Amino acid sequence: MQLTDYNIALQAALNGQGVAIGRLLLIGDHLTSGRLVQPFATTVRSEKTAYWLVMPEHRRLSPAAESFRVWLKEQAASVKTGQADR
Numbered sequence: 001m002q003l004t005d006y007n008i009a010l011q012a013a014l015n016g017q018g019v020a021i022g023r024l025l026l027i028g029d030h031l032t033s034g035r036l037v038q039p040f041a042t043t044v045r046s047e048k049t050a051y052w053l054v055m056p057e058h059r060r061l062s063p064a065a066e067s068f069r070v071w072l073k074e075q076a077a078s079v080k081t082g083q084a085d086r
Helices: 006-014 024-033 064-079
Strands: none
Touching: 006 024
């Protein structure tokens, strides 16, 4: 199951229905109380809103995933230079 609404994904995780990526500011109390657990030691912090592309370190991406990675990198570069499509 894939959920795209943050609140629904968080509620599903609270109900024990899977893993969700959460914003520490919003889930901190749930972690402290034990209602949620952090399954991995890695925490990514950013002062800005961000998107992260996460992939296996030593595994080749499928052609579609590699095309997406290249496209995403190009989009990020175009935003930095002010060339993004509007």
